[in-house]
């Protein structure tokens with residue numbers, strides 16, 4: 269594979285260099301801008317049991333104070349996740365030239381490659397990804413001409429399960445904001461058929477010198493909500509801003525068996541009129557290979573999301589102008605982390 273291709277995709281390709289030596293292109297100099305801390309004491313990331321009688325209240329608090337939380341008792345069978353993991357292994361173990369048959373085309377978000385956010389950073393990510401929206405059948409046929417159906421079946425099974433979980437979480441968040449059950453069904457996120465899902469399968473190869481490389485650079489997700497499954501190996505860190513307890517720090521998100529991590533994205537911050545925290549996060553690398561999946565949930569492409577009228581009414585004025593999900597992604601592709609400022613009402 270040409271270096272040009274990997275450079276364009278901005279992904280890690282181990283066969284391009286010796287595993288032990290980190291090329292300058294992948295060596296980050298500023299990874300310790302803030303200290304990395306363990307999730308203990310006041311930095312313990314909230315863990316929420318979805319069967320908790322106080323679920324709505326707890327979710328609202330976690331979204332406001334953290335923008336990230338861990339969920340247990342989510343109802344997705346471990347076998348579904350095991351099947352997903354074996355297909356992820358199978359996918360990333362393919363030779364680079366096979367994976368490149370389904371490389372993301374310019375301006376297209378599906379297929380194999382890097383992430384849009386990496387283009388704002390001078391260094392490469394220690395990462396390769398595969399993005400799925402809708403059915404992956406066309407890509408799977410190119411990857412495994414003789415046996416593509418098992419991949420598609422597993423993805424479909426996971427998609428169904430994660431979709432209803434995403435829908436449940438979004439509902440709980442809206443209820444916690446004071447939106448009534450009735451009003452909820454009129455929002456662009458009201459039922460699972462209205463919610464759009466994008467699935468990202470991520471692979472972070474092991475590295476003998478993990479302190480100098482980065483899996484994914486710091487970013488917020490543009491979606492309303494992201495549900496991340498980390499397969500037993502941690503790596504995800506969330507930024508906790510300076511408070512009474514400590515200066516700004518990166519808090520490790522533990523990989524607790526049988527749980528998912530839920531992140532609040534930009535659109536939920538907008539919808540909640542700034543109440544919910546769109547958490548900045550990044551992925552670090554370790555000496556162990558790591559696989560994760562991130563599912564992003566948002567409205568259909570033509571639906572605008574603005575501060576909910578329940579929140580931005582007579583007493584509180586709306587902080588943001590409504591945007592569609594693709595509209596926000598476009599602004600982010602130009603303005604990176606200044607995108608929300610650009611749709612802020614008082615700044616214009």
Ligand SMILES: C=C1C[C@]23C[C@H]1CC[C@H]2[C@@]12CCC[C@@](C)(C(=O)O1)[C@H]2[C@@H]3C(=O)O
Nearest residue numbers: 377383384385466487488489490491564
């Ligand atoms: C549906 C999505 C969500 C995307 C864009 C598109 C496909 C790729 C997703 C991610 C995944 C990695 C972080 C992020 C910030 C990135 O660069 O690519 C995400 C981005 C977003 O949250 O906007």
Ligand SMILES: O=C(O)CCC(=O)C(=O)O
Nearest residue numbers: 468470496504551560562
């Ligand atoms: O791999 C992870 O834990 C998180 C991935 C992530 O943040 C993303 O795909 O947006």
Ligand SMILES: [Fe+2]
Nearest residue numbers: 487488489549
């Ligand atoms: Fe993310």
